[in-house]
Amino acid sequence: SVSHSQITRLYSRFTSLDKGENGTLSREDFQRIPELAINPLGDRIINAFFPEGEDQVNFRGFMRTLAHFRPIEDNEKGKDQNGPEPLNSRSNKLHFAFRLYDLDKDDKISRDELLQVLRMMVGVNISDEQLGSIADRTIQEADQDGDSAISFAEFVKVLEKVDVEQKMSIRFLH
């Protein structure tokens, strides 16, 4: 679990973001971070912090979301097979990313959802048709059950060669 010094750091970061000083963060507080404004996925990342239908997130929620990005310690790997899976396991990290794609929460990334994300990530020089064929290609590579959408299991399979544990870990949180 998270150490005391990390909690203190995150709390001071939380309070520095909380301009209204009411113990919770709103979406505007996140949008004030300049680097986030030019991140293509900025809005979706911000939304990931807020529980369903709410507009404020408290420190506990803030930490819980960030806990997905803790590096996986070596001594945790084989440890507790029976207990609840820690938030920063490979599977949960991937699930976090999957939820950013899957806006309607039907556990599938449909072609439209993929197109939306692609459009956010590429420049303006790509036409809709080109983007469509890229999306088609992506789905076709991953799709194993023939439903023209990417399920979570298929998503995991695409990324099996990628070192997700390292890619989705914030380096200072250990």
Place this chain on the structure above:
Amino acid sequence: LDYQHVQVPFEITLWIMLASLAKIGFHLYNKLPSVVPESCLLIFVGLIMGGIIYGLNDKSPPVMDSDIFFLYLLPPIVLDAGYFMPSRPFFENIGTILLYAVVGTIWNVFGIGFSLYGICQVKAFHLQDVSLLHNLLFGSLIAAVDPVAVLAVFEEIHVNEKLHILVFGESLLNDAVTVVLYKLFRSFCEMPAIKSMDVFAGVGKFFVVGLGGVLVGLTFGMTAAFTTRFTKDIRVIEPLFVFLYSYLSYLTAEMFHLSGIVAIIACAMGMKRYVEANISLKSHTTVKYFMKMWSSVSDTLIFIFLGVSTIGENHEWNWPYICFTVIFCLIWRALGVLVLTFFVNRFHVNSITSKDQFIIAYGGLRGAICFSLVFLLPDFRRKKLFIAATTVVILFTVFVQGMTIRPLVDLLAVKRKRESAPTVGEQIHIRFLDHLLAGIEDISGHWGQYYWKDKLEYFNSKYLQKILLREYDQPKSSIVLLYEKLERKHAIELAEAGQLGHAPSHPSLLNNDRTVITDKKLEDTLNPDVLENIQEILARNLYRIRRTGPAYNRHTLPGETEPVEHAKEILILRHKSL
């Protein structure tokens, strides 16, 4: 024919004209700048010019006057660097930068000085009369990494933002150390006896020089910001204030024997934020363009003069000493970087890789500052030896290190090849994860720095902004602020010309019958041609993560580099969706 009347301005203008024409000449041949860095070519031109002058007059060509260099040629370059310095990465890495600049330079000075003294003891080289103090003095001027040379060469190689700022920041800040040590050893040379009190005084002086420079710079910077608050009705001379105050801060610091470079940087960084808010958009553009122009001209002139001054009879060629100087410079720099990085990596989690260390060590170029300092040395018997050694070191670093750093970096960057090329899906998802992580890192902030940054922000919003800014608005969300800033010029242009989302596609990139692809059966889309096209499209068009590119570029204005163009596109897309 009244040549005497116009001689001085005429000759100055001719030199500047020569420099500019040379620059045009290089860029006409497209292949050349990629193989040979511009600085090498300019020195080469200088060598030719020096040779011509020597041949015509049969005496040594005019040596670059140290005063001209320090008072007229150096300030524009440092101002340009300081004004456009990306402050976020600079302050994020300030600890490491200071460590390299201060401790690293001291390490190099003493290392080189003592080893050269050791060489002087060898009877065969006939160097016994060069005392330890002289060697230390020489060490102090040759050890410093030069910002002009570093800037010139690092543009050719594309390193990430953090590395760039480390080497660059170090080269700027080590001026304080160089100034103190140089003056210290020089005064020691003239004193009959050295007491330990003097050494302590030297150490104390270092802090005075550095911090004093920062104070002077900030004072002038704040005054400049305050002045621009009242310039609403005389927009035409607004840009002038930026330059006047910066130059004054440099000269004032030099007057008090403080570090002028540190002062001008502090001035530029301090005033930038407020001045840019106060002055008009046109003045802003004027400031940017003039700075780039002046620093470009200065830079070119410096290298040409370096070449010219090399020819002549100012040198005493004692090859053992010279060769050992070059060798020791390389060795001590490498050792210094290794040891310091070892310490740095223990405290920071973002470790500096060995490839980075190599670039830092190899990128420690010497340039015109060493050259001018060596000419400022008091005349003593072995001065020409030092001049020769300095010349060779500079030429070596600029030519050999400058030309080979690019191929070496490429060599080191070869990653282990994957067994198979990444699939399209992998590519997209990996980039997705990269953006996600960058965003999360920005949200969670970096350890420790936000304490001081927030204190400064608080101080800023409560006091400074009210005094220094003309119009003080409530803070809006970042995206709205940034969007408003862009809106005036670029957003409108982009919206009109680009028709976002409906840009004409390039027919060559996909097969001609595009529509057929979506109709074809699944097996057909496994066509390798199509796959290759898609890979190519993605490679070229996916937005890069912010930190993988250099944030400061010498020859382009800050608003025109590729990452910034992408940022604008992203902002406009998001604002549309708001």
